[in-house]
Amino acid sequence: MCGILGLLYHDPNGDAAAEICEGLSLLQHRGQDACGIVTCGPKGRFYQCKANGMVRDVFDTNALSTLIGGMGIGHVRYPTAGSSHHAEAQPFYVNSPYGIVFAHNGNLINTASLLQFMDATAHRHINTSSDSELLLNIFADNLQKTGKFRINEEDIFTAIGGLMEQCKGAYACVAMLAGFGIIAFRDPNGIRPVGMASRKAQGPDTGRDYLFASESVVADASGFGDWEDVKPGEAVIITRNSVTRRIVAQPAPFAPDIFEYVYFARPDSVLDGVSVYRSRMAMGDALAEEVKRVLDENSLSVDVVIPVPDTSRVAALNLAQKLQLPYREGFIKNRYVGRTFIMPGQQMRRKNVRRKLNAMALEFANKNVLIVDDSIVRGTTSKEIIQMAKDVGAKKVIVASCAPPIRYSNVYGIDMPSRSELVAHNRDTASIAQTIGADLVIFQTLPDLIASVRQFNPSITKFDCSVFTGEYVTGGVDEEYLSRLEKIRADNTNAVRPNGIAGGADVVQESRELALGCSGPMNGADDTIGLHNSWKLS
Template sequence: MLAEIKGLNEECGIFGIWGSENAAQITYYGLHSLQHRGQEGTGIVVSDGDSLKGVKGEGLVTEVFNTERLKELKGKAAIGHVRYATAGGGGYENVQPLLFHSQEGSLALAHNGNLVNANALKHQLERQGSIFQTSSDTEVLAHLIKRSGYQSFAERVENALSMLKGAYAFLMMTETELMVALDPNGLRPLSLGKLGDAYVVASETCAFDIVGAEYIRDVEPGELLRINDEGITSDTFSYSGNKAMCTMEYIYFSRPDSNIAGINVHSARKNLGKKLAEEAPIEADVVTGVPDSSISAAIGYAEATGIPYEMGLIKNRYVGRTFIQPSQSLREQGVKMKLSPVRGVVEGKRVVMVDDSIVRGTTSRRIVKMLKDAGAKEVHVVISSPPIKNPCYYGIDTSTHEELIASQHSVEEIRNIIGADSLTFLSVEGTVEAIGRNEKAPNCGQCMACFTGQYPTEIYPSTVLPHEKELVR
């Protein structure tokens, strides 16, 4: 699951629909709008009321699906997934939705997030006789549902969900029902909408805009929705006093045209830039942002300071998001392929370069060098988030302190490493205030564990690499 070429990676994206004869085609467009959340694999499973059928593959939505493949997927309901490999790694077998068949019927699963107790549950299930077909933590839920002793399917699902810890937004589909579940902490975004008589569910509201659906509301933490031909029902399978949406959804993950808890992502990022201008006023000639996720913050910074915003960096639109490459050397090479400085904008100028985060520092160093090679007199780097000092165990690809430059070095040391004339990070307090979630969503806070080290859930020892265990409390 992050920052395009700086070493953070997306979680995943999910989309579901119930009650439309064009379910597969609508899901295709929904997944296309969520492509930024994962580019390693994608899949769609449909239900025609009697059976489930799926198509999946490694690659982009447009690479895996064509007109002929979509025609094969006939049904009134569908769930789909775009994947970035976190827990379980890559491989075709881990591409979702996962599809299971038994004498009692079929089940399809699509998951955004990461289960921190997945390994412990797998060991327990294997001792009881389960044989896993994938290395994905998503498969754990299917085994828990199958082994549950409750009579009804809904009760088995609720019982299984109550055993999971961590971040998860699940779509579960049988021949006759679509079920939607969000973890009790609400770490991942998930929204409910309506398209004619059909219900739709998506990781981000931008998917509703693409398919023409009307946003109804966000799925609540700990909520289980059941959608079928009779309509929609809601139950709460778990309560938590520590509701905490991932802050990086606002800072980087989500598309600018999405809304989370009533807060527009673009507006939140502009406010982050404005708050950064308050905390780090700099005398400069131009402001530029690192495309694409930092543009909104850069515009906010420019508006607040009165320094002109300019396109000092151009993104090559014909190169895939290079963060998806698993090797660091390929990511680094991708910087040169993907970004180019505009000499006419930066030459002889004092440049404020706005970015959303620094993870390893490699990309920042290369971009600063590119700007200076293009003639920039000074390059002042301002970051619209606090320093990322702690690993994320909820679906973001930062699992050790060693790979996080801010965990190993002071701000001044990082400035020297990346070659900037100055370096400023936004404060934790400024981040919270700028996003404004406490005002618009007073009953639901923010997960800022990557900045503060305060995790909203227990982190299981089996989740943490051996040499990291003593660092997690």
């Protein structure tokens, strides 16, 4: 997962960088590996700062002072397959045609054929192992086909429509054209979120400022109103003089990723008309019924409900209230350790669980404890948490998951590429409990999870639930595809890349090997841009 943001001030001489930085900090939960901002100055020049690290560390006062201009885009990155070379930090840039900067959240599934097209037909060089750079070059190639020295909105819509015909998978994107404006678009299934908002420009100016962001919380915190989701298959073009929107893709089932509501999104965001907070409350209510049924079947009782902070708190509180059980904060969180799920590398996740959480014996000793978590993915965190509870004296540890068992790979931008890494894959509930050390595990049912979200926007008739069902809404994902992807990822994970970073390459690199028989990384030289110096592009 990643977070994307675009900002356009009506005043071209404004300073957008500081507000973009603040917005990215609100999206930090979506990616903690790298971040970047590119702004566009009054003369159409781009200024860049991007690096590995958290937003607060990369964008100090000196860095922000070099980012000139009243419009820009930003990105927080979470690598979906282990690569964390700083050359792959976004946004990406191409100078042909027109000068384009691009940021992307999601994952493509047909990178092999796209890379062949780039090499053999479009003759455009892809310099990193990021499918975001590939998407940018597909967009740029389609713009170049217009053959125009100056383009208009119609040309951009045509180019994005062509991109949507070529690119399969999940993608929510923001782009900026030098001296023109900002653009956002979303894949035909709307798997990944992005929305837009506006506000009255500050000062005597009567115009409006515009924002694109992955989540509505950015608009709320920055004083933007009239939040609207970009529709599936829609492109939105914003200049200082106009806002133009159009559906440019062929009709496809609208299927947002339900895991956004379970885990990734902030509870104070609204995605596709659904309050994440309300949906998690509903998950807790539904899970309470399942917990009661399973406990009765096993003749068990619990003394206290304890959430795994932070994502499961809302659901756990509702569950406790519905079952009339005490709710306690038994795990104290160190807020200076990042989200373990999105940390690159299994060893890093395992090591940081105990750094991140501390169990209070007062709430566990001599009690049957019901621990509520948002989901159980690899089981690494769950196993450590259960052991911590037992170490401080819990009699029995029962785990309730707000999500059903995750048994299948995610190919749309979540780091679940290998089925063998998933604790629920090829295991029943009893085996899962034994593997993670729980006395009992209780999972939310899929119909209850879907109902918990859909009740707040009945117009959503389908969700991407592929991690639970193995059914991929875009098609094009079969056993052969998954097996090859997993094999290449395993090979890369066991290798050390030439730049000294252990771990696998991103999906573009994997697909390039599938398509072209390459061995080793793509032509990825180190990013030579000074990380805290402006990068000017004419």
